[in-house]
Amino acid sequence: MVLLLPADYAIWLGEIKPLSYFQERYKVSMVYYTDEIAQVLVDHYKGSGKPLLFLLHGLNTDSNNFSKPANFEGIENFETDLTTLHPVLTECRVLKSDSELALIQFANDISSEAHVEVMRKAKAGMKEYQLESMFLHHTYMYGGCRHCSYTCICATGENSAVLHYGHAAAPNDRILEDGDMALFDMGAEYSFYGSDITCSFPVNGKFTSDQSLIYNAVLDAHNAVITTMKPGVSWVDMHKLAEKIILESLKKGNLLVGNVDDMMVERVGAIFMPHGLGHLLGIDTHDPGGYPKGVERPKEPGLKSLRTARQLQEGMVITVEPGCYFIDALLVPAMENAKxxxxxxxxVVDGFKNFGGVRIESDVLVTANGSKNMTKVPRKTWEIEAVMAGGPWPFS
Incomplete structure (x- = not known):
């Protein structure tokens, strides 16, 4: 159904397309104007009694908002079903077709290129928003991506501990300093399909020992999850795997002491990674379908922030984004809590007070026997240092 626009709209919007244009463009069998909807539905109804309409109405468990069912003049002449359609269409959003995967891959490819360009050009004295502008320019100039999937998070220094930095009250406006870690969470959108990529790197191009410790803790978690992913694996278990690897690394670095399994019981991992491991990705950055009927949201700290608790299925695209942050609002109470x-x-922990945080995020397709990382950026510390020093990417 398309709107019937007044003829004078052509002055402002250009040629008003005929119905045949939309039929050819979108490869559909029938196209009508919206004011014809009631008559068209009656004409195509072959049964007896009132025609039955399936209307889209249901809860998006990510936004916690309900979709508003369709309404039009004459709808009272139809029976309506508000329950059947939503779970079916939601599952269509969860499992991606080949054409959808091609769009997500393109968005990943151009966004990966842009992240590398930002790494190469970052230097002390710049503003965070200048690097954001470089990302936007590259994805639009070379990929035709007019929009981003979300507001860019361009956090440096202590700002990288603010999970959704970059909002209107903190608009990527800090000056980069020598010795900062940068956390840049940016993804372009192409033909309505998104990407969601985070790169963390030292502003001066060289990792310190402390930066390497935290970065490699997160990278090890990131890589272990992707290696373990396959159909049937619990996403909750993947979150716990990432937490445990980060805690083990922090213990090796002498930030933590004691038994890591005991730390897991007391949810110490959520102090350093309060967000969920990742989310479904597609038309929405946080695509729907995370909590269908029968899948319960965990209640424990950290786990309750998971945007899905499903088992993985072939065809899902999901972000893998472990992180490790030094957030006073979490650390101070935890270090005063008896448990x-x-x-x-x-x-040692106090020495990381102004460190900020590290997040590493890739977009990953669940395949028949494992997974495929759709994101193509340097991840190892030596790769990042080489690229920031002017080396090629990808390496030949």
Missing amino acids: TSKFFNRE
Whole structure:
């Protein structure tokens, strides 16, 4: 159904396309104007009694908003079903077709290129928003991507501990300093399909020992999850795997002490990674379908932030985005809590007070026997240092 526009709209919007244009463009069998909807539905109804209409109405468990069912003049002449359609269409959003995957891959390819360009041009004295503008320019100039999937997060220094930095009250306006870690979460949208990529790197192009410790903790978690992913695997288990690897690394780095399994019981991992491991990706950055009927949201810290608790299925595209952050609002209470304070080496943790955080995020397709990383950016510390020093990417 398309709107019947007044003829004078052509002055402002250009040629008003005929119905045949939409039929050819979208490869559909029938196209009508919206004011014809009631008559068209009656004409195509072959049964007896009132025609039955399936209307889209249901909860998006990510936004917690309900879709508004269709309404039009004459709808009272139809029976309506508000329950059948929503779960069916939601599952269509969860499992991607080959054509959808091609669009997501293109968005990933051009966004990956742009991230590398930002890495190469970052230097102390610049503003965060200048690097954001480079990303926007590259994806539009070379990929035709007019829009981003979400507001860019261009966080440096302590800002990288603000999970959704870049909003109107914190508009990517800090000056980069030598010694900062940068956390850049940016993804272009192409033909309505998104990408969601985060790269973390040192502004000066060289990792310090502390930066390497935290970065490699997150990278090890990121890689372990992608290696383990396959149909039937629980996403909750993947989150726990990432948490455990990060905690083990922090213990090796002397930030934490004690038994890692005990830390898991007390949810210490959620102090360093309070967000969920990842989310479904597609037309929406946070695509729907994370909690269909029968899938319950966990209640524990960290786990309750998961945007899905499903088992993985072939055809899903899901972000893998573990992180490790030093957030005073979480660390201070944890180091005063009787159950969790015993795990912290306070003196060492205090040395990371203004560190910020690290997040590494890739968009991953679940395949028949495993997974495919759709994101193509340097990840190892030596790769990042080489690229920032002017080396080629990808490496030949």
